[in-house]
Amino acid sequence: MDSNFPSEKLEEICDDECQNKTRIFCQRCPSLVLSPKQAKLVKKEFFLPNMFQKNDHTPIEGVTLNDFWLVTNMMTFDNVGFSKAVDNIMYLICADCEMGPIGWHSIDDKKAYYIAVARVKHG
Amino acid sequence: MAKTYDYLFKLLLIGDSAVGKTCILFRFSEDAFNSTFISTIGIDFKIRTIELDEKKIKLQIWDTAGQERFRTITTAYYRGAMGIMLVYDITNEKSFDNIRTWIRNIEEHASKDVEKMMLGNKCDLQDRRQVSKDRGEQLAIEHGIKFMETSAKASINVEEAFFTLARDIKAKMDRKIDSTGPSKSAGYQLSGKDGSSSKKSFWKSCTLL
Numbered sequence: 001m002d003s004n005f006p007s008e009k010l011e012e013i014c015d016d017e018c019q020n021k022t023r024i025f026c027q028r029c030p031s032l033v034l035s036p037k038q039a040k041l042v043k044k045e046f047f048l049p050n051m052f053q054k055n056d057h058t059p060i061e062g063v064t065l066n067d068f069w070l071v072t073n074m075m076t077f078d079n080v081g082f083s084k085a086v087d088n089i090m091y092l093i094c095a096d097c098e099m100g101p102i103g104w105h106s107i108d109d110k111k112a113y114y115i116a117v118a119r120v121k122h123g
Numbered sequence: 124m125a126k127t128y129d130y131l132f133k134l135l136l137i138g139d140s141a142v143g144k145t146c147i148l149f150r151f152s153e154d155a156f157n158s159t160f161i162s163t164i165g166i167d168f169k170i171r172t173i174e175l176d177e178k179k180i181k182l183q184i185w186d187t188a189g190q191e192r193f194r195t196i197t198t199a200y201y202r203g204a205m206g207i208m209l210v211y212d213i214t215n216e217k218s219f220d221n222i223r224t225w226i227r228n229i230e231e232h233a234s235k236d237v238e239k240m241m242l243g244n245k246c247d248l249q250d251r252r253q254v255s256k257d258r259g260e261q262l263a264i265e266h267g268i269k270f271m272e273t274s275a276k277a278s279i280n281v282e283e284a285f286f287t288l289a290r291d292i293k294a295k296m297d298r299k300i301d302s303t304g305p306s307k308s309a310g311y312q313l314s315g316k317d318g319s320s321s322k323k324s325f326w327k328s329c330t331l332l
């Protein structure tokens with residue numbers, strides 16, 4: 001599922017303060033990315049390359065996503081991997097199976113790490 | 124937001140080119156997902172959370188490049204490193220000989236009390252072995268550091284190695300705190316407030332859902 005998140009579903013995953021109610025996992029493996037109440041739901045438009053593109057003969061395809069979990073300190077993550085920076089953006093991946101990008105971080109803003117709501121599992 | 128961990132350790136993997144540092148940290152490619160996009164740009168570091176003695180420990184693990192032309196960049200990574208994995212390839216004599224050079228390099232550039240550990244990687248390749256386990260052990264004893272043979276490919280001892288290094292850093296830090304009393308200078312131990320603890324095992328292979 002690589003689309004934007006239906007808004008009624010958002011209520012199920014965030015509490016009154018817009019923090020994540022549940023734990024956040026990789027979609028592909030049991031790796032824990034974030035513990036409850038560690039991130040804040042924000043609206044932000046950002047283009048992320050597709051996770052399932054395995055063919056390197058075509059240009060990078062992706063989607064613009066709108067719903068992200070915002071984390072203000074990178075050490076808040078339980079498990080996560082950071083890609084090398086491309087145009088000042090580091091892409092976040094699962095630390096275990098390396099599925100990604102599941103989010104992004106701009107090296108110009110040390111206090112913002114974004115996980116795409118549509119690219120992780122809640123529960 | 125409350126701190127969710129008790130300790131934070133920055134770890135580095137160093138050693139000659141092609142000994143398998145990237146594979147040790149980033150999983151052997153066969154069962155990794157490797158989307159085209161991510162494998163093209165490469166991975167910089169990972170954050171891992173482990174539990175030791177009921178304490179939550181965050182590991183920030185950095186890979187470095189072994190090639191000579193990157194050496195000066197590599198030394199920049201030494202700053203703030205609390206643990207270093209020195210890796211050689213048991214099928215490559217030269218990479219073992221160079222461990223001494225890497226140790227000298229560490230002594231020159233890293234913090235004095237950095238915790239070191241030596242790994243003889245690719246122990247799945249027994250028929251191509253050039254460095255006996257004995258020689259590895261001897262060299263480790265000589266430098267007073269721990270030693271393990273690992274295989275990133277067969278997932279042998281990789282998880283154990285990181286736990287061992289983390290445990291040794293923690294023990295060293297706890298001793299320091301005991302002898303000086305809790306103080307700012309005792310560094311990275313943070314009073315932890317634990318939200319929910321994960322019993323997820325470290326470096327376990329992924330199951331496809």
Ligand SMILES: Nc1nc2c(ncn2[C@@H]2O[C@H](COP(=O)(O)OP(=O)(O)OP(=O)(O)O)[C@@H](O)[C@H]2O)c(=O)[nH]1
Nearest residue numbers: 140141142143144145146188189190245274275276
């Ligand atoms: N058989 C076997 N091959 C391995 C193992 N670990 C790594 N390799 C292989 O060794 C080669 C080099 O591994 P890398 O992880 O890229 O080596 P590196 O230390 O990161 O090298 P640099 O980035 O150049 O410093 C690759 O072809 C791996 O597939 C292992 O445990 N067993």
Ligand SMILES: [Mg+2]
Nearest residue numbers: 144145187188
């Ligand atoms: Mg490498």
Ligand SMILES: [Zn+2]
Nearest residue numbers: 026029094097
């Ligand atoms: Zn995963």
